Amino acid sequence: MRYIIAIIQPDRLDEVLQILEEKEIHLVTVSNVLGRGRQKGISEVYRGHKEGGRLLRKVKLEIAVNEEFVQATVDAIIKGARTNHIGDGKIFVLDMKECFRIRTGETGKIAIG
Amino acid sequence: MRQIRKYLWAGAVFLMFLGLSKTVWAATSVIPDISGGDTAWVLVSAALVFLMTPGLAFFYGGLVRKKNMLSILMQCFILICIITLQWILFGYSLSFGPDVKGWIGNLSWAGLQHVGLDPFAGYSATIPHQLFMIYQCMFAIITPGLILGAFAERMKFSAFCVFSLLWATLVYDPVCHWMWGNGGFLKAMGALDFAGGVVVHINAGIAALVCALVLGKRRGYPDHMSPPHNLPFAVLGAGLLWFGWFGFNGGSALGANRLAVSAMVVSHISGAAAGLTWALLEWKFNSKPTMLGMITGAVAGLATITPAAGFVGPISAIWIGILASLVCFFCVAVIKAKFNYDDSLDAFGVHGVGGILGTLATGLWATKAVNPAGNNGLFFGNPGLFLIQLKATVITIVYSFIVTWVLLKLVNAFMGLRVSDNEERIGLDLTQHRESGYTMLD
Numbered sequence: 001m002r003y004i005i006a007i008i009q010p011d012r013l014d015e016v017l018q019i020l021e022e023k024e025i026h027l028v029t030v031s032n033v034l035g036r037g038r039q040k041g042i043s044e045v046y047r048g049h050k051e052g053g054r055l056l057r058k059v060k061l062e063i064a065v066n067e068e069f070v071q072a073t074v075d076a077i078i079k080g081a082r083t084n085h086i087g088d089g090k091i092f093v094l095d096m097k098e099c100f101r102i103r104t105g106e107t108g109k110i111a112i113g
Numbered sequence: 114m115r116q117i118r119k120y121l122w123a124g125a126v127f128l129m130f131l132g133l134s135k136t137v138w139a140a141t142s143v144i145p146d147i148s149g150g151d152t153a154w155v156l157v158s159a160a161l162v163f164l165m166t167p168g169l170a171f172f173y174g175g176l177v178r179k180k181n182m183l184s185i186l187m188q189c190f191i192l193i194c195i196i197t198l199q200w201i202l203f204g205y206s207l208s209f210g211p212d213v214k215g216w217i218g219n220l221s222w223a224g225l226q227h228v229g230l231d232p233f234a235g236y237s238a239t240i241p242h243q244l245f246m247i248y249q250c251m252f253a254i255i256t257p258g259l260i261l262g263a264f265a266e267r268m269k270f271s272a273f274c275v276f277s278l279l280w281a282t283l284v285y286d287p288v289c290h291w292m293w294g295n296g297g298f299l300k301a302m303g304a305l306d307f308a309g310g311v312v313v314h315i316n317a318g319i320a321a322l323v324c325a326l327v328l329g330k331r332r333g334y335p336d337h338m339s340p341p342h343n344l345p346f347a348v349l350g351a352g353l354l355w356f357g358w359f360g361f362n363g364g365s366a367l368g369a370n371r372l373a374v375s376a377m378v379v380s381h382i383s384g385a386a387a388g389l390t391w392a393l394l395e396w397k398f399n400s401k402p403t404m405l406g407m408i409t410g411a412v413a414g415l416a417t418i419t420p421a422a423g424f425v426g427p428i429s430a431i432w433i434g435i436l437a438s439l440v441c442f443f444c445v446a447v448i449k450a451k452f453n454y455d456d457s458l459d460a461f462g463v464h465g466v467g468g469i470l471g472t473l474a475t476g477l478w479a480t481k482a483v484n485p486a487g488n489n490g491l492f493f494g495n496p497g498l499f500l501i502q503l504k505a506t507v508i509t510i511v512y513s514f515i516v517t518w519v520l521l522k523l524v525n526a527f528m529g530l531r532v533s534d535n536e537e538r539i540g541l542d543l544t545q546h547r548e549s550g551y552t553m554l555d
Contacts (some may be wrong), residue, residue: 011538014337034553057553 001096001112002070006061007035008081008089013059016080020063023072027113029062037090058089064096064112147232148239151368155240155248158364161357162251166193168353169258172412173265173458175346176405178339180540181266182550188261188273195274196254196281201225204253205246207286209236212296217287235295237367248364249289252309256285256317262458263321264328264530267537270545272530279520280320284513288316292505304505305479305487305498307376308365310420310472311509318465319513321456327521328530330455332537344404351408355384358415362422375483376422379430380415386434387414394442409463413441416467421475424487429478436474441466469506476502 008016013030020028034055065073074091082088101111170189174182196204203223210218222228225246233242257277261268289312291299299311306312331338341347363377391410392402399406417437418430425433445462456462476499479490489495524530531537536544543549 011535011540014333014538018337032553055554 001099001109002065002067003094003096004061004063004065004070004073004077005092005094006063006077006081006089007033007037007058007091008061008077009083009087010057010059012081012083012088016061016077019076019080020073023076025063025065025069025073025076027063031060031062033058033060037087056087064099066109066112147241148368151237151239151370152241152244154369154373155237155244155364155367158360159244159248159251161360162248162255162364163193163357165251165354165357165361166190166255166258168350168357169255170350171346172350172354172408173262173347175343175348175350176341176458177265178540179342179551180542180549182342182542183546183548184270184541185261185265187270187546189258191274192258192277193254195278196257197250199278199281200246200250200253204281204286205249207282208253208289209246209249209294212290212294215296215298215301216290218290218294239368245367248367249293252313252361253281253285253289256309256313257281259313259317259460259464260321260324262460263324263456265457266541267328267331267531269529269532270541272524272528275528276520276524276530279524280517283520284316284320284516285312288312288509288512291508299505299508302505303488303498303501305424305475305502306420306472306505307423307475308362308419310417310468310475311505314416314419314464314468315472315506315509316468316513318461318463318468319510320517321460322454322465323514323517324521325454325456325461327518327525330453331457332534334455334457335450335453341405348404348408351412354412355415358384358419362415362419366423372423372484375426379425379427380418380422382427382430383418383434383437384411384415386431387411387417387438390414390435390438391442394438398446409445409459410438410442413437413463413467416464417441417471417474420468420471421478424475424479424484424490426478426480426483429480429492433471433474433478437467437470440470469510472502472506473499476500 006016010032017028020026035058036055061077063073070093074093077091098107099111100107166189170186173189174185177185201224203220205225205228206220206222207218210220210222213219225243228242228246230241230243232238232240233245236242237245257280260277260280261273264273291297292304292306292312293300299306304311358380359377362380363373366373366376388407388411391413392407395406396402414434414437418425418433421429421433441463444466445459449456449459449462475490477491478493479487479498480493481487481489488498491499521530532541532544
């Protein structure tokens with residue numbers, strides 16, 4: 001079991017979600033976040049806009065998947081989020097120790113999907 | 114660049130000349146009496162109608178996505194600036210100036226020449242001519258504002274400004290002259306439009322439909338759209354619209370008199386009846402009555418009663434309100450989905466349809482008992498009026514449809530109407546104005 005965290009450009013969210021859905025990955029948690037990466041919060045030129053506080057708006061996706069879905073998920077996010085501009089974001093893949101479904105108390109692989 | 118500078122100079126010289134000629138005229142005039150009461154009410158009404166444009170900005174703004182909020186507010190507010198200047202420089206003269214063959218006013222009132230502080234009996238004998246002018250100015254501002262609901266979230270700001278100016282000049286001003294200008298051919302035909310069913314709502318509603326068709330759907334419409342970003346703003350806007358409508362319809366009596374009271378009373382009744390009807394329809398067909406539905410109904414009711422406001426009685430107003438919601442609900446919920454066009458904020462479904470309905474309803478429910486200067490409708494023994502109303506409606510629909518279409522194609526050819534895919538994805542606030550409506554941290 002893996003836990004995938006992706007930080008992407010807000011305007012790529014629709015695209016990413018659509019591609020995830022096509023690959024039958026429906027479970028996702030999305031939040032608005034602020035952050036900065038290697039470009040130190042200086043916004044990309046093509047948006048022509050500097051945001052205050054040196055932090056940029058991003059969208060964070062969190063997806064828990066079983067092993068066999070890891071590559072498909074990562075590929076989908078890259079395909080949807082890549083614009084070849086600085087600031088396209090990152091994907092982190094973490095090991096996940098355990099997973100519980102609150103309603104039934106099920107655990108492990110079955111509880112994810 | 115040199116070309117542009119030349120035009121600017123020419124414009125500046127023109128303005129100076131206008132200023133001079135007006136002073137000379139003012140010095141030689143005699144001052145007839147005005148009515149203090151009438152003047153006070155129309156002054157307040159002009160301010161009320163003005164407030165409808167910011168109200169509309171919040172009504173529409175609340176319904177779009179977060180990333181486009183400022184673009185809606187900006188479009189509404191820039192219209193206040195652009196159309197006001199257009200109106201003063203030549204728009205008022207085209208609409209209300211001395212008639213040219215029933216089609217348009219001439220330019221002899223351009224720059225408010227001959228539009229002074231004395232009454233002009235041809236339009237309103239008891240208030241200063243300039244007050245009538247500025248009251249009408251507020252109508253000219255909000256009418257192109259109504260249209261923007263159709264192309265929200267995807268039109269280039271520059272194209273919007275150019276289109277709105279052209280539309281105000283080539284669609285609003287002529288239709289306004291036909292209906293309300295002395296010598297206008299719809300007025301001469303006996304068509305009734307108390308406060309703007311034809312001039313404002315049909316005109317803008319049809320233009321909105323054309324915009325939705327020409328600009329095409331938003332990305333992701335209809336399946337992948339986020340819901341309205343701030344419904345409380347939409348409700349606030351609807352409240353301001355309802356409030357302003359008392360000046361829109363009540364003020365159209367152009368005096369503090371019985372007719373103003375009657376127009377305000379029936380407008381309020383129709384708004385209330387329509388709001389309730391829409392809520393009941395949703396309760397029946399969509400399981401729960403919604404806040405958005407209720408305010409949409411109220412606005413539909415107010416738009417529908419607008420042409421009829423000075424001609425119908427209170428019970429007729431209830432019927433008009435109910436009918437408004439029945440028909441507009443059907444158009445928004447069924448027709449729009451069926452034909453699959455993206456009239457994003459239902460400018461056509463509410464204002465266009467409401468305007469058509471109200472103009473025809475005037476032909477049914479109008480009675481001389483309310484306004485001796487009006488006429489009797491079908492239900493009061495005069496089927497002729499209904500036919501006249503129908504004719505005025507059809508003529509306005511055809512004119513607004515064709516000219517709006519041509520203007521959009523023209524602007525599109527010169528500068529493009531629509532933002533790029535990427536700009537649409539990022540949102541108009543950032544791409545058109547380099548601003549965000551909201552921050553994420555305090």
